[in-house]
Amino acid sequence: MPKGETPTDPRDPPQTVEAFRNRLMALNGQLPRRLQQCADHVATHMDHIALSTVAQVAQGAGVPPSAVMRFCQEMGFSGYAEMQRLFREALSRAAPDYATRLANLKAGGAGQPATLVAEFVEAGRQSMEALARDLDESALNQAVETLSQARTIHLAGFRRSFPVASYLAYVFDKLGVPAVLHDGVAGLGHRSTLQQGDALLAITFAPYSEETLSLAAHARKTGVPVVALTDPAASQVSGLADTLLTVTEIDFGAFRSLSAVIALALSLAVAVAARRET
């Protein structure tokens, strides 16, 4: 760097985690070996930075501390401390007083309704996190593929799954996607409407409702592809489905907040609608 030009050093540091991520991707592939190791490790454990020391990050990446130091400067920071500040601020903004508030609600006393809210909120949040963590992207893509090619989508979900199925019916209707909700209103199913070229979306969780299982079995026999939205341990269902989408819903007491299931179901619906329009 002979002239006043120092192309790597005096950049302004990323101000947001988003910007950090972008620069990380931009640098990817054009870094020396050790620096690349740092980049890789940081990319996959970005949330560790806020609470780790240089030595810990270095050990995690399998490099000496000085390499981490160079990496920070390569990213535009003056050093590790400045980089860490970014993540600490992001972390404290993420959980402002929400955790405190939750705890206060819980502390109100076991009998208080507000305590129940706190518990259900907590269960819902955990379910969401589990969904984001464990989502099987290829299964999801396959489900979208299958459903978007169907002439009509059949929705099956009873008992605790019925709210999800009925919401999907509403959403599909809004989106202009032909869908039938198998609600069993008159005591019999819409079984005869299952035809070649359709697809079945079966939503069921343990204990699996008999109606849903038999409908899925019937669909398979008819040659209608079955997408199942269920919990991970669904051994009874796996044999009946072409595509298996699993969600772990944390429950509180005997009841589930359904938040993760609905989030996944909604995504599926919107993706299918988008896919059909192209």
Added chain:
Amino acid sequence: MPKGETPTDPRDPPQTVEAFRNRLMALNGQLPRRLQQCADHVATHMDHIALSTVAQVAQGAGVPPSAVMRFCQEMGFSGYAEMQRLFREALSRAAPDYATRLANLKAGGAGQPATLVAEFVEAGRQSMEALARDLDESALNQAVETLSQARTIHLAGFRRSFPVASYLAYVFDKLGVPAVLHDGVAGLGHRSTLQQGDALLAITFAPYSEETLSLAAHARKTGVPVVALTDPAASQVSGLADTLLTVTEIDFGAFRSLSAVIALALSLAVAVAARRET
């Protein structure tokens, strides 16, 4: 403390945030002035501890650092470092790599189904936080009171609110609470079943469905108390309800994940069932 008894010092430190909070409450009121200042500040800014230094906490509480030090020991820790460890561990368990994973999903590309999941999860999480933050406890208690005294609970919710209403019907049934779901199956309501001594739980969000509003109006005229579960800006509803429970549901695109509404509705149902049994 003449004998071997030292009742305040060599206690085992709290192992969980919960235990910490308990000891804090137990100590409240029986601490010297400066220590009490520390306790107050810590109680209201518990989430700051994980990322702050002694000096920062001390400044926040308006005391010298040594006072904070004594406070930590009074709480049973060897010092500030040990106390901070508790909160750091809680924090890192709270956000494992969930944030990273979400970002990765989002980064997949705008058209990807997985991106949608990330968006809906994010919307759901925000809704949950908003619920915990803004919950009106007294309104909730009043709603529980009203519904638990009802002979029969009538559930009204159409269109996007129908899944919530139908889930409540399921839950109430499980809990042995008499509840009627107004589903309008045969093209007419169950209006005539609304009787003195019953209560109506009306679930509706903008744009408010005509059926729900007119049912609520009818209930009022009949002398049946109305509990409304709706969004904060519900001016049309406020005149029709005796108790107003509001939820802010963040939406993504045109659709809502319903997670906060369901969490609140579930809490209401369980609290009502518990109340009736006593």
Added chain:
DNA sequence: AGGAAAATGGAATATCCGTTCCATCGTTCA
């Protein structure tokens, strides 16, 4: 193959922070 430039690892250094200690002040009880 040889030399220059870049990269690397580890040791030395400087900074920050937690912790302790002690002198002073206030309070309480005899």
Added chain:
DNA sequence: TGAACGATGGAACGGATATTCCATTTTCCT
């Protein structure tokens, strides 16, 4: 009122951690 005990604040200490520097190795280009 005075003595004793607890509380308080600040300064000094010690440990840990970020940061820098330099000798050595590796890589790349001629």
